Every structure is written in structure tokens, then in C-alpha cells.
Amino acid sequence: MKLLKKLMTLVLIAGLLAAQGAVAEQSPVAGTYTGVGNGRNGEVSVNVTVDDAGTITDVSIGENQETPAIARYAFEALPTQIVEHQTLQLDAVSGATLSSFAVKNAVKDALEQAGLDPQNYQMPIEYEAHEETIDADIVIVGAGGSGLSAAIEAAQAGASVTVVEANVYPGGATMYSGGMVLYAATEQEAEEYGSLTAQQLQEGMKQYAGEAYNDELAMDYLTHTKENVDWLKALYGKDDLVDSHDPGYVPLHQGDEAVEHTLAITIHPDGGESNGLVNHWVVDALYENAVRAGVSFIFEATADDLLTDDDGTVCGIHATGRKGDSYTIQAGKVILACGGFGGNYEMLKAHSDMERPIYLGPTSNRGWGIEAGESVGAKTAYATLPDIEGYNSMVYGTVGGLIVNQEARVLDANDNPIENLFAVGELTCVQALDLVHFSAGENISWNLYSGRIAGQVSAAELKDM
Numbered sequence: 001m002k003l004l005k006k007l008m009t010l011v012l013i014a015g016l017l018a019a020q021g022a023v024a025e026q027s028p029v030a031g032t033y034t035g036v037g038n039g040r041n042g043e044v045s046v047n048v049t050v051d052d053a054g055t056i057t058d059v060s061i062g063e064n065q066e067t068p069a070i071a072r073y074a075f076e077a078l079p080t081q082i083v084e085h086q087t088l089q090l091d092a093v094s095g096a097t098l099s100s101f102a103v104k105n106a107v108k109d110a111l112e113q114a115g116l117d118p119q120n121y122q123m124p125i126e127y128e129a130h131e132e133t134i135d136a137d138i139v140i141v142g143a144g145g146s147g148l149s150a151a152i153e154a155a156q157a158g159a160s161v162t163v164v165e166a167n168v169y170p171g172g173a174t175m176y177s178g179g180m181v182l183y184a185a186t187e188q189e190a191e192e193y194g195s196l197t198a199q200q201l202q203e204g205m206k207q208y209a210g211e212a213y214n215d216e217l218a219m220d221y222l223t224h225t226k227e228n229v230d231w232l233k234a235l236y237g238k239d240d241l242v243d244s245h246d247p248g249y250v251p252l253h254q255g256d257e258a259v260e261h262t263l264a265i266t267i268h269p270d271g272g273e274s275n276g277l278v279n280h281w282v283v284d285a286l287y288e289n290a291v292r293a294g295v296s297f298i299f300e301a302t303a304d305d306l307l308t309d310d311d312g313t314v315c316g317i318h319a320t321g322r323k324g325d326s327y328t329i330q331a332g333k334v335i336l337a338c339g340g341f342g343g344n345y346e347m348l349k350a351h352s353d354m355e356r357p358i359y360l361g362p363t364s365n366r367g368w369g370i371e372a373g374e375s376v377g378a379k380t381a382y383a384t385l386p387d388i389e390g391y392n393s394m395v396y397g398t399v400g401g402l403i404v405n406q407e408a409r410v411l412d413a414n415d416n417p418i419e420n421l422f423a424v425g426e427l428t429c430v431q432a433l434d435l436v437h438f439s440a441g442e443n444i445s446w447n448l449y450s451g452r453i454a455g456q457v458s459a460a461e462l463k464d465m
């Protein structure tokens with residue numbers, strides 16, 4: 001009987017402890033503890049404050065070597081969630097997975113130092129998915145460089161704009177980009193840096209595009225490169241930007257021979273080249289200006305259906321949030337800006353000569369926009385990515401997808417614009433020239449680049465590493 005009583009008491013205590021959830025089994029010593037977890041670039045220190053009931057009252061990120069532009073999303077989200085929900089059972093922030101693990105492991109370490117059992121902080125967060133219908137003049141799929149540029153222009157022109165982005169943060173491949181911009185130098189710059197002027201680049205484009213060459217489009221871009229770069233600089237609004245006219249790229253071939261020229265510039269905040277994300281300033285500038293212009297964003301929602309009305313006319317999109325939320329966005333115009341298809345291995349393989357292509361951009365770029373366009377009769381065209389020696393099968397961008405005209409209207413099999421449907425950026429193929437444009441319409445920052453030129457530039461860059 002005594003034994004039974006003892007057993008029952010033990011069961012009761014265990015039950016009480018389990019019911020208390022986050023409360024410690026041992027008596028915690030209230031205070032602040034610094035735990036350590038391994039991130040992408042090394043150890044991440046996290047300061048965790050607990051009270052004498054075992055409640056986590058504060059989490060703050062300490063010393064670390066993580067790439068700020070990426071890790072910041074994990075560093076902002078996780079500490080708040082841990083304090084709010086008293087749990088470590090949290091999803092990693094997509095794109096910052098290793099930094100997320102580092103934070104969670106560091107908090108575990110700190111809890112143990114406080115005499116607490118991390119197992120007591122593993123309660124899953126309950127979430128009820130919701131359905132939402134949103135009306136907007138324009139819905140844009142993708143918050144990369146092209147989607148953000150289009151959003152700013154549209155919002156500044158007075159439209160109500162909603163942007164749907166699969167990732168937790170804006171930027172897409174644009175954030176990872178080396179930031180090299182095909183740039184037509186002034187006569188003075190050409191002399192100083194050996195760069196090419198608009199006329200010289202025009203010759204190069206003719207060589208590359210062959211029969212597809214479109215002089216109007218090429219010169220439209222080339223004569224506006226400085227203006228476009230200045231547009232971005234003005235959005236950034238600070239004067240610490242440096243232009244690098246890096247010599248030694250190999251953009252043009254004369255016969256079989258590669259001729260070295262400087263054809264691009266990279267622009268970066270002074271000293272910013274070393275943080276590994278040269279182009280982050282572009283994303284920051286675009287995103288901040290889009291928010292300021294009144295653009296609404298839905299992050300962590302993936303567009304999965306292009307909506308059409310009874311006549312088959314495009315009238316919006318459907319997107320599903322990471323936790324199952326359902327968004328129906330009814331809009332007068334849909335702009336597809338969801339990047340290339342590098343994150344879709346099957347497509348990548350089908351449009352490259354490489355044995356095993358490896359895409360260096362976001363996995364969310366799965367070519368959904370192409371699928372969506374095709375569902376309403378859009379025509380597509382692709383260039384095959386060459387297997388360049390020294391390139392190591394690394395893919396910095398894909399070439400092709402939806403054919404659009406210069407107003408970014410998606411064209412059907414008869415070259416007629418599909419009503420209400422637009423596409424910009426890497427997802428597109430501008431008719432008659434092997435160039436991709438970053439944004440669209442009048443007065444928008446054009447940032448065309450040739451996939452073939454980019455491929456060869458990258459190859460040259462990698463060989464030098």
C-alpha cells in the first residue's frame with residue numbers, strides 16, 4: 001500500500017510538471033545567460049534572460065559572423081517568437097536556416113546553464129489557417145528587383161499594389177547578384193577605364209543576338225544605362241556609393257577569340273563589397289521605397305493559381321501561405337515577377353547543356369510564372385545555357401520563359417498581348433533580342449542583360465578565383 005501511495009505521488013508530480021510545460025524541473029537561477037550555437041559562418045552568441053519561474057523574459061542576439069543581410073530575418077523573428085510562445089519548436093526562417101538553428105541551439109545552451117531543461121520548451125504553436133480576399137489594382141508575384149521596381153512605379157502612379165512573395169524577405173536572386181550592371185560608359189569613362197561606350201556595346205549586341213537583334217530595344221537600353229543607375233542611386237538616397245569599373249571581363253567574342261573589355265559596373269556602398277552581398281543595397285532601396293509608396297506585401301505566400309473570370313480574362317491570383325493561409329487577390333492587372341526557373345531542377349536541366357547544373361539563387365524561383373502564363377495561352381522561348389569550361393555547372397540566372405513585348409505584356413501564340421497579364425525580369429524573354437529586362441513600362445529602371453553575356457562574364461570571374 002505504501003509503495004502504491006509513493007507511486008501515485010510520483011505520477012502526480014510528473015503530471016503536474018508536464019502540465020506546467022515551460023516551467024523548470026530544476027530550480028532555475030534567474031538571470032541572463034549567454035548560449036552559443038553554430039551558424040553558417042561560425043558561432044552565434046545569444047543572451048537569454050530567465051526569471052525564477054523559468055519563464056524566458058528576453059532573448060537578444062550577441063556576437064556572430066553571420067551575413068547580416070540574410071541572418072537578420074532570423075535574428076529579428078526568432079527572439080520575439082521564443083519570448084512570446086516560450087518554445088523552441090519554431091520553424092527555421094527560410095533562407096536563413098543555419099542562422100535559425102544557431103539561435104535555437106544557443107537558447108538551449110543558455111537554458112541549460114540556467115539549470116533548466118530545454119525539453120520543457122518544445123510546445124508546438126497552434127495555428128489556425130485563415131482565408132482572405134484582397135482587392136487591388138495590381139497584384140505582383142515576386143519581390144525581387146523586377147517586382148519591387150514595378151511595384152514602386154505602379155504605386156507612385158497611384159495604383160493600389162499588393163506584392164506576394166514566397167520567401168520571408170524581399171530580394172530573390174537580386175539580393176545574391178554580383179551587382180554587375182551592363183553599362184554604357186561615357187567617352188571620359190571609356191578612356192579612363194577601358195570601358196565600352198553605347199556604340200561599342202551596340203556592336204557587341206549585334207554579334208550576340210544575330211538575326212534577333214533589335215536596334216530600337218538595344219539602343220533604348222544602352223542610351224539609358226546611366227539614367228537607370230542614377231534612378232536606383234536616388235532611391236538609395238545616401239552618397240556613399242562607389243562605382244567599380246572592373247576591368248578584365250570577357251563579354252565579347254571576335255570570331256573564336258574572347259576579347260577582354262569592361263562592360264559592366266558594380267555599385268556598392270563604400271566598403272560594402274566585402275560582406276558578400278554586394279547587391280543588398282539595391283534590395284533595401286527598392287523595398288523601402290515600395291513600402292513608402294504604399295505597396296502592401298504578403299510574405300511567405302506562394303502564388304499557385306492564376307485566376308480568370310468567366311470569359312477567361314486574367315483577374316487575379318491565388319496564393320497559399322506557409323501555414324496554410326489562403327489568399328485570393330482580385331486585381332485588374334497581374335504582373336508576374338517571380339524570377340527564373342533555377343530552383344526547378346527539371347527545367348534547368350532541360351534548358352542547359354550542363355551535366356548537373358547548380359543554381360546559385362533562391363530555390364523559390366521554380367518557374368511558376370511560366371506555368372501560369374502557359375495556362376492562359378502564353379508563348380515561351382528559351383536559350384540553352386552553355387556548359388562553359390571553368391564554369392563548374394554553376395548557374396547565376398536562367399534565360400527565357402514568357403515572351404513579352406516592350407511594354408511587358410505577355411504575348412500569346414499569335415503575338416497578341418494577353419489581357420491584364422504582364423511579366424518582368426528574369427522570367428521573361430523580350431521578343432527579338434536575347435535580353436532580359438528588369439522592369440517594364442515607361443520611366444522604369446531598365447536593367448537588361450544578356451544571359452549569354454552574363455554566363456560568359458561569370459565564367460571569366462570564376463576562373464580568376
Ligand SMILES: Cc1cc2nc3c(=O)[nH]c(=O)nc-3n(C[C@H](O)[C@H](O)[C@H](O)COP(=O)(O)OP(=O)(O)OC[C@H]3O[C@@H](n4cnc5c(N)ncnc54)[C@H](O)[C@@H]3O)c2cc1C
Binds near residue numbers: 145165173360397
Ligand atoms: C549568385 C548570383 C549572381 C548574379 N550576378 C549577377 C550580376 O552580377 N549581374 C546581373 O545582371 N545579374 C546577376 N545575376 C542574375 C540576377 O540576379 C537576376 O537575373 C535578377 O536578380 C532577377 O531579378 P527578378 O526580379 O526577375 O527575380 P528575383 O530577384 O529572383 O525575384 C523573384 C522573386 O519571386 C519570388 N517567387 C518565385 N516564385 C514565386 C511564387 N510562385 N509566389 C511568390 N513568390 C515567388 C522569389 O522568391 C523571388 O523573391 C546573378 C544571380 C545570382 C543567383
